[in-house]
Amino acid sequence: MPTEELQRPHIIDIPEEQQGAVYEAIGHPTATKRFYIESYGCAMNFSDSEIVASILGTDGYSATSDIFEADLVLVNTCSIREKAEDTVRKRLEYFNSIKRTNKGMIVGVLGCMAERLKKSLLEQEKLVDMVVGPDAYRDLPKLISNLSSGDKQINVLLSREETYADISPVRLESNGVTAYISIMRGCDNMCSFCVVPYTRGRERSRDAHTIVKEAQDLFDKGYKEVTLLGQNVDSYKWLDTSKNSVVTFANLLAMVAEVDPLLRVRFSTSHPKDIDDEVLYTIAKYHNICKYIHLPVQSGSSRILELMNRSYDADWYRSKIDRIYEIIPECSISSDIITGFCSETEEDHQESLAMIDYAGYILSYMFSYSERPGTPAARKLTDDISLEVKNRRLSEVIERQRILSGQLNKKDEGKNFEVLIEGLSKKSDKQMRGKTSHNKVVIFDVHPEYKIGDYANVYITSSTTATLFGTIIQ
Secondary structure, three states: OOOOOOOOOOOOOOOOOOOOEEOOOOOOOOOOEEEEEEEOOOHHHHHHHHHHHHHHHHOOEEEOOOHHHOOEEEEEEOOOOHHHHHHHHHHHHHHHHHHOOOOOOEEEEEEHHHHHOHHHHHHHOOOOOEEEOOOOHHHHHHHHHHHHHOOOEEEOOOOOOOOOOOOOOOOOOOOOOEEEEEOEEOOOOOOOOOOHHHHHOOOEEOOHHHHHHHHHHHHHOOOOEEEEEOOOHHHOEEEEOOOOEEEEHHHHHHHHHOOOOOOEEEEEOOOOOOOOHHHHHHHHHOOOEOOEEEOOOEOOOHHHHHHOOOOOOHHHHHHHHHHHHHHOOOOEEEEEEEEOOOOOOHHHHHHHHHHHHHHOOOEEEEEEOOOOOOOHHHHHOOOOOOHHHHHHHHHHHHHHHHHHHHHHHHHOOOOEEEEEEEEEOOOOOOEEEEEOOOOOEEEEEOOOOOOOOOEEEEEEEEEOOOEEEEEEOO
């Protein structure tokens, strides 16, 4: 996906763009300084925060979940929608209110918003002391040190090489079962609505051997599932100079799957134009590669897809859906859908609704169009759909997906699924929750013979539009 929202594995049916996460982790054993970090937006941002935590840990910091005891406060930001930026600004205003009584506290902004709004945040709004882009996290210790001179600090330079491959992430807010592995950074697709190529730079793929090593280390520590992350994972391509051969995404999937049969492998996100038969056959071949693909369509209208510069039309996308089900009949598919894009008609909107039914999405991440300054759409197209119409169409898309999700979950009743237990239910400590290979959440009663991190066979007894309920069977 050029800009598709990457989702954290434990977020289920709702987009998390506005959901912040406060991280607490073990820091440097002799740390005398504390940092507090909040992350917003895509899974790549949450993964980046784990890299930042590692870098700060080597500089003598440990994490805290209490902002009032923090020496350093960081917000890892998202620019994909205006509402996300508004949320971050409100948080920065709150942090500055704390800073008025804690004069030594440093406030910094990381990530995509830092790259896009560096001048505004530092000079005009004066909300931060430091602005650091996605490719400059190694520079954090130096930037923090330079603040002692009284000057604001900034580094938002984009790199053609940085992948942070040699940095071992600190697993923040970890359940000890699932983890992210970033396999590439940046994006070469230029979807007209998307700001990501301008905030994260061009695509570059990480050394495949370091990815496999990270997966092996996680499994050795008891993790049972990894999610391979990239703006467009299917375009992963790394030259192994030792063998003078290219490692493709399909090759990488197989390499990670072969770490151990008990290590589940997920990935996010795929661009429809790049996911090929080699990837699909690899998914079908390995039991531990999850039978789930997030394949953002954005619109069901060929006319709108052309305006979005998505590089495919609706018929081509439908043929890709057909091919997935042909090679992996049991596969679950999800999507991203934008309503109210420039010049979208009711006919275009109806085609998006029809695509939901055709593709059989188990869930979708659905948004109304939010124009982002600097994108091709903002420069060349007119945002001419009223907010009222955007929201009405969004409501219709949400309702269509809700009905379909309920129908698909209903079909799972009476079936058995292998479920990876990820933790206790959020509603009751007498129940556990886990996921199927197909990315469906399952709730079931605590069983004395099963613990978090185990696989369990679960018989599905009932369902809602978002969740399956069942019983462990021996």
